[in-house]
Amino acid sequence: MSKLSGKSIIGFSRSDSDEVFTKAVNPATGENLEPQYFSASSDEVTKAVDLAEKAFPVYSNLPAAKRAEFLRKIAELIEEAGDAIAERGVQESGLPEARMRGETGRTTGQLRMFAALIEEGSWVDARIEKANPDREPLPKPDLRSMKRPLGPVVVFCASNFPLAFSVAGGDTASALASGCPVLVKAHHSHPGVAEIVGNCVDQAARDTGMPEGVFSLLFGGGRTIGVSMVEAPAVQAVGFTGSRSGGTALMKAAAGRQQPIPVYAEMSAVNPVVLLPEALKERGEAIAEGMLTSLTMGVGQFCTNPGLIFVPSDADPAFKQKLASLVAEAAGACMLNAGIAKAFKESTAAIAAIDGVETVATAKDAGDNCGSPAVFSVSVEKFLNNSDLEAEMFGPATLIVEGTVEEIEEAVSGLEGQLVGTVHGTEAEIKNYTSLVKALEGRCGRLVFNGFPTGVDVCHAMVHGGPFPATSDGRSSSVGTMAIDRFCRPVAWQAFPESQLPEELHNSNPLKIWRLVDGERSRDAL
Amino acid sequence: MSKLSGKSIIGFSRSDSDEVFTKAVNPATGENLEPQYFSASSDEVTKAVDLAEKAFPVYSNLPAAKRAEFLRKIAELIEEAGDAIAERGVQESGLPEARMRGETGRTTGQLRMFAALIEEGSWVDARIEKANPDREPLPKPDLRSMKRPLGPVVVFCASNFPLAFSVAGGDTASALASGCPVLVKAHHSHPGVAEIVGNCVDQAARDTGMPEGVFSLLFGGGRTIGVSMVEAPAVQAVGFTGSRSGGTALMKAAAGRQQPIPVYAEMSAVNPVVLLPEALKERGEAIAEGMLTSLTMGVGQFCTNPGLIFVPSDADPAFKQKLASLVAEAAGACMLNAGIAKAFKESTAAIAAIDGVETVATAKDAGDNCGSPAVFSVSVEKFLNNSDLEAEMFGPATLIVEGTVEEIEEAVSGLEGQLVGTVHGTEAEIKNYTSLVKALEGRCGRLVFNGFPTGVDVCHAMVHGGPFPATSDGRSSSVGTMAIDRFCRPVAWQAFPESQLPEELHNSNPLKIWRLVDGERSRDAL
Known part of the structure; x- marks a missing residue:
C-alpha cells in the first residue's frame, strides 16, 4: 500500500489545501495516528461538484455493463488492499481484525451484487404500452418508461461501519450502480481507511475509463464541507448513516434548498423486542443468551441493536434473571471513538436516573473509551408517561419494559419509527397476538421472529429502513438491491424513435430484461 | 340526485358546523350557486383524522379483492351520478359538458384500473429469499418483503380537474387502492361536484362494508383546514395538484412536522417544446395547427400546456407565421374561476412587459373571466438573462424563444424541472440532436416526439411527474399505475410464520402474483 497522503480526492486530482482537519485517534490507546488530514477548501468542494455534474451525462448514459465493470474493479482493488484496510481499520476503530475482514467482504459483496443487478438489468422497471391508433375516444400513443438516475449524490461515511x-x-455502490456520480464526505474517525478505499475507487475509475468526477472523496467538517455539499445546486440526493441530530440537520438543509432534494438518512432506533409468555417459559434462558450476543456485538454500536425489550410482567422470570447475570459477567470493550464512548455513558446515566427505572445489571467499567453492557428495567406505565425512555443509548445497553400484553401493545403502537421489530413466541401463541404484530409492523421496516435484530442480510428482500426517525424516508431501504431505487426517477418517452431510446426500451429487448408490456410481464421482443 | 347539503362528510356522518365557507360561482355568468357551503370545524377535522387512523389497520389488512370491490362500486355510483355531475360541473367550472363527461369517464376508468391492478396483485413487489442454514460465514435467514400502505393520506382537489x-x-384512487384511508380537502371552485362525488364514495364505502373513516371530505380554507390536516400526526402522506405557492407551503408544513411526511405536489411547468429545422421545413404549418389545439385545449388550463417553444432562429418562418395567424383568429373562453382569469391576464401582461419580448399575436379579449390565447417571442439570449421569462402563464399563452440550436440546448439544460418536454424533428435529423434530447430528459418526467404535451394517457408506462418545481418529488408519477407506489413503503419479515404473513408472501402463492424468489421472477409456489 502506498503511503497515506491526508489529502482529499477531487476527481482525478489531489487536494492541495493546507487547512488542518484532523488526525485519526486510536480509541484503544488514545494515540494520534499519522498522517495529518487536511480539509478540502471551498473551491475544491465546488470543483468536485462541478466535475460530478459534468460526469453525470456521460456516466449515466454508459451501458450498464461498463458501470458493472467499474464496480467489480473497485471490489477487486479493495480486496487487494485488504491487509492495509485491516491494519489501519483496527487502529482507527478499536474493532477487532476479524470484524474489519468481515466488513471488507461485505463491502466487496455489495459492490458485486449491484454489478450483477445492473448487468441483469430488469431493476429499471421498463414498461411499454404499444400504440393503438384505433382506440376510442382517443388514439393511444406508444409510451415507454424506465428508471433513470437522479444526478450527483453526496454520501456521508458512517462512524460505525x-x-x-x-x-x-x-x-x-447503489448510487454508482444507478448511474449517479458520488461525492463522499469522509468520517473524522477513520480517515485512513477512507483514503485507502478512496484510492481504490479512484484507481478503478481510471482503469475502467470512467469520466473524471464520477467519484470524489472529501475530508473536512460536517457542518462546513458536508452542508456545503448538500447545498450545492448540482447535487440531487444525499445518503447518510449517523446520528438523529446529524440526519435532521441534513434534512433541513436539503428541504431549504431552492430545489429541495431527497435525503436518505438512517438515524436512530431502539428496535423493540417483544417476548411472549410461552416462548419465555420454553426457552427464556436461551433467549437471554442470544440477546446478550446481539446486544454486545460490535460493542452495541449497530443501528439494529436491541435497545428495548418488552416482557409481560407475569411471565417466567428466567429470561430477566439470566440476562442480568450474563450482563454482570460481560466485559466492556473499546468503542469507536471518545465521543461515542462519552455519549454512551451519558445516555445510560440519563436512563438510570429516570424515576421508576431500575438498574438490573451492569458490567464492570472497562476504562476510558470503553462501553460496558448494562440492562435497565421500567414498568410500561412509566414508559408510556416519559418519552425520554425511548431515547437510543448507542452502545451495549437495553431497557426491559414490563407490563400486561395489552399495555405492551399500546406502548408498541405509540413508538417512534424503528428499523427492526422482533417477536419471540411459539408458533401456536403468536396466532393470538396478530394485532400486536400488526402494531409492530406499523412502526418498523423489518420484523424478525424468534431471532435477533442485529445482522442485516444483503439481498433482494432486505428492508433496512423504517418510518421516521429510524430513517428520514421510510419508503426506502439502504441495504440490499432495493437501495438502488433511492437514486432514480421514472422517465417516459412518448412515440420516440428507437435511436433516442435507452436499449432497455428497444423493441428487440436486446438486454433480455423483464419488462411490463401492455400490462404483462415478459422478456420477449415486441 | 339528492339535494346538495353544503356539509362536510366526516366518516359516515355529516358536519353540523355552521361556519360559512363559500358558495360556488358560475364563472361564465358570475352568479352564485346554491347551496351555501360550510367549513368543517377544527373538532371535525380532528374527528375525521381519528376515524382515518382507526380505519387504517382494518382497511389496510383487507384482502385486495375487497378494496377492489370498493373502488369499482365508487366508479359505478359516479357513473350513475353522471348527469348531475355534468350539470353541476359545467356550472362550476365554465367547461363544456363534453369535457365533464369525458373527465367523468377518465375518473371511473382510473378507479377500475387501480381495482384491476390490486386484484392482479403483483404491484406489491413481493420478494422472497429462502433460508440457507448452511451458508458461510453466516446462515441465511428466510426473508420476505413487499410494499405496505403508509397510513391516512390527505388529498387536495385541483381547480382544473x-x-x-x-x-x-x-x-x-391510488391511495385507496394501496390500503390508505383518504381525507379529501375540497376545492372552493367546485364544491358541488365534490359533494356529489363524495356522496358516491361514502355510499360505496357503506355498501361494500368498509370501516368508517376510510374516507372523509372536508370543506374549508386551504390555509386553515388544509394545513391542519397536513399537520395532524396520524396523516402519513399528502397528494396535491395546484399552484407552486400552494404546493411549496404544504411541503414546508410537512417538512416542519415532528415526523416529516412525503408530499406529492404537482405544481407548475411550462413544458418546453423544441422544434428542429427539418421538421419546421417539412410541416411547420401543421405543427402550428397542432400547437394551437394543444395550447387552447381546456382554455390552456392544463399542467401540460406548451408554454415555451424553442425555435431555431434561421428556421423556416412558416410555423411562427401560421401560429400567429391562428392565435389572432382564435376565440377566448371562460376560465375556471375569476382568480385564475385574473392571474392569467397579469402573467401575460408581465411577460409582454419584459424588455426584448415581442407580442406576436393575441386573440380578441372575450370579456370577464375569459382567457384569450396569446403568443409572445424573445431571443434565447434575453431568455437566458431573465428567469422571469420561465414563469408559467396558466392559460392559453406561450412564449417562442429563438436562437441557435447551441443556445437552445444551453437554455434547455438550465430550465427548472418540467412535466413534459417535446421535440419535433424528422427521424433523420433527431440523430444529430442526441445531447439536446438528453438535456431535455434531465429536466422532464416525460418526453414526446412529434406530438404535443397535453393528453396524459392513464396506463402502466405513464410518468406524470418531473423534477422540482414541476412536482415536489420527481421520483413519482401522479398518473397511471405507478401512482400507487407513492403511498407505500417496503416491509420485510424475517423467519416469520406463515400465519402472520400477508397472503402475497405465502409459500403456495395463492394470489398467483409475480414475485422475485431468490432473484428470479416467478409466479410459482415455493
Whole structure:
C-alpha cells in the first residue's frame, strides 16, 4: 500500500489545501495516528461538484455493463488492499481484525451484487404500452418508461461501519450502480481507511475509463464541507448513516434548498423486542443468551441493536434473571471513538436516573473509551408517561419494559419509527397476538421472529429502513438491491424513435430484461 | 340526485358546523350557486383524522379483492351520478359538458384500473429469499418483503380537474387502492361536484362494508383546514395538484412536522417544446395547427400546456407565421374561476412587459373571466438573462424563444424541472440532436416526439411527474399505475410464520402474483 497522503480526492486530482482537519485517534490507546488530514477548501468542494455534474451525462448514459465493470474493479482493488484496510481499520476503530475482514467482504459483496443487478438489468422497471391508433375516444400513443438516475449524490461515511457504510459502502455502490456520480464526505474517525478505499475507487475509475468526477472523496467538517455539499445546486440526493441530530440537520438543509432534494438518512432506533409468555417459559434462558450476543456485538454500536425489550410482567422470570447475570459477567470493550464512548455513558446515566427505572445489571467499567453492557428495567406505565425512555443509548445497553400484553401493545403502537421489530413466541401463541404484530409492523421496516435484530442480510428482500426517525424516508431501504431505487426517477418517452431510446426500451429487448408490456410481464421482443 | 347539503362528510356522518365557507360561482355568468357551503370545524377535522387512523389497520389488512370491490362500486355510483355531475360541473367550472363527461369517464376508468391492478396483485413487489442454514460465514435467514400502505393520506382537489384530480381522482384512487384511508380537502371552485362525488364514495364505502373513516371530505380554507390536516400526526402522506405557492407551503408544513411526511405536489411547468429545422421545413404549418389545439385545449388550463417553444432562429418562418395567424383568429373562453382569469391576464401582461419580448399575436379579449390565447417571442439570449421569462402563464399563452440550436440546448439544460418536454424533428435529423434530447430528459418526467404535451394517457408506462418545481418529488408519477407506489413503503419479515404473513408472501402463492424468489421472477409456489 502506498503511503497515506491526508489529502482529499477531487476527481482525478489531489487536494492541495493546507487547512488542518484532523488526525485519526486510536480509541484503544488514545494515540494520534499519522498522517495529518487536511480539509478540502471551498473551491475544491465546488470543483468536485462541478466535475460530478459534468460526469453525470456521460456516466449515466454508459451501458450498464461498463458501470458493472467499474464496480467489480473497485471490489477487486479493495480486496487487494485488504491487509492495509485491516491494519489501519483496527487502529482507527478499536474493532477487532476479524470484524474489519468481515466488513471488507461485505463491502466487496455489495459492490458485486449491484454489478450483477445492473448487468441483469430488469431493476429499471421498463414498461411499454404499444400504440393503438384505433382506440376510442382517443388514439393511444406508444409510451415507454424506465428508471433513470437522479444526478450527483453526496454520501456521508458512517462512524460505525468504516467500510460497509462508508466510502465504497452500500450508498456509494447503489448510487454508482444507478448511474449517479458520488461525492463522499469522509468520517473524522477513520480517515485512513477512507483514503485507502478512496484510492481504490479512484484507481478503478481510471482503469475502467470512467469520466473524471464520477467519484470524489472529501475530508473536512460536517457542518462546513458536508452542508456545503448538500447545498450545492448540482447535487440531487444525499445518503447518510449517523446520528438523529446529524440526519435532521441534513434534512433541513436539503428541504431549504431552492430545489429541495431527497435525503436518505438512517438515524436512530431502539428496535423493540417483544417476548411472549410461552416462548419465555420454553426457552427464556436461551433467549437471554442470544440477546446478550446481539446486544454486545460490535460493542452495541449497530443501528439494529436491541435497545428495548418488552416482557409481560407475569411471565417466567428466567429470561430477566439470566440476562442480568450474563450482563454482570460481560466485559466492556473499546468503542469507536471518545465521543461515542462519552455519549454512551451519558445516555445510560440519563436512563438510570429516570424515576421508576431500575438498574438490573451492569458490567464492570472497562476504562476510558470503553462501553460496558448494562440492562435497565421500567414498568410500561412509566414508559408510556416519559418519552425520554425511548431515547437510543448507542452502545451495549437495553431497557426491559414490563407490563400486561395489552399495555405492551399500546406502548408498541405509540413508538417512534424503528428499523427492526422482533417477536419471540411459539408458533401456536403468536396466532393470538396478530394485532400486536400488526402494531409492530406499523412502526418498523423489518420484523424478525424468534431471532435477533442485529445482522442485516444483503439481498433482494432486505428492508433496512423504517418510518421516521429510524430513517428520514421510510419508503426506502439502504441495504440490499432495493437501495438502488433511492437514486432514480421514472422517465417516459412518448412515440420516440428507437435511436433516442435507452436499449432497455428497444423493441428487440436486446438486454433480455423483464419488462411490463401492455400490462404483462415478459422478456420477449415486441 | 339528492339535494346538495353544503356539509362536510366526516366518516359516515355529516358536519353540523355552521361556519360559512363559500358558495360556488358560475364563472361564465358570475352568479352564485346554491347551496351555501360550510367549513368543517377544527373538532371535525380532528374527528375525521381519528376515524382515518382507526380505519387504517382494518382497511389496510383487507384482502385486495375487497378494496377492489370498493373502488369499482365508487366508479359505478359516479357513473350513475353522471348527469348531475355534468350539470353541476359545467356550472362550476365554465367547461363544456363534453369535457365533464369525458373527465367523468377518465375518473371511473382510473378507479377500475387501480381495482384491476390490486386484484392482479403483483404491484406489491413481493420478494422472497429462502433460508440457507448452511451458508458461510453466516446462515441465511428466510426473508420476505413487499410494499405496505403508509397510513391516512390527505388529498387536495385541483381547480382544473374537478373529477380526475379531485375527490375520487387519481390521488384518491391510488391511495385507496394501496390500503390508505383518504381525507379529501375540497376545492372552493367546485364544491358541488365534490359533494356529489363524495356522496358516491361514502355510499360505496357503506355498501361494500368498509370501516368508517376510510374516507372523509372536508370543506374549508386551504390555509386553515388544509394545513391542519397536513399537520395532524396520524396523516402519513399528502397528494396535491395546484399552484407552486400552494404546493411549496404544504411541503414546508410537512417538512416542519415532528415526523416529516412525503408530499406529492404537482405544481407548475411550462413544458418546453423544441422544434428542429427539418421538421419546421417539412410541416411547420401543421405543427402550428397542432400547437394551437394543444395550447387552447381546456382554455390552456392544463399542467401540460406548451408554454415555451424553442425555435431555431434561421428556421423556416412558416410555423411562427401560421401560429400567429391562428392565435389572432382564435376565440377566448371562460376560465375556471375569476382568480385564475385574473392571474392569467397579469402573467401575460408581465411577460409582454419584459424588455426584448415581442407580442406576436393575441386573440380578441372575450370579456370577464375569459382567457384569450396569446403568443409572445424573445431571443434565447434575453431568455437566458431573465428567469422571469420561465414563469408559467396558466392559460392559453406561450412564449417562442429563438436562437441557435447551441443556445437552445444551453437554455434547455438550465430550465427548472418540467412535466413534459417535446421535440419535433424528422427521424433523420433527431440523430444529430442526441445531447439536446438528453438535456431535455434531465429536466422532464416525460418526453414526446412529434406530438404535443397535453393528453396524459392513464396506463402502466405513464410518468406524470418531473423534477422540482414541476412536482415536489420527481421520483413519482401522479398518473397511471405507478401512482400507487407513492403511498407505500417496503416491509420485510424475517423467519416469520406463515400465519402472520400477508397472503402475497405465502409459500403456495395463492394470489398467483409475480414475485422475485431468490432473484428470479416467478409466479410459482415455493
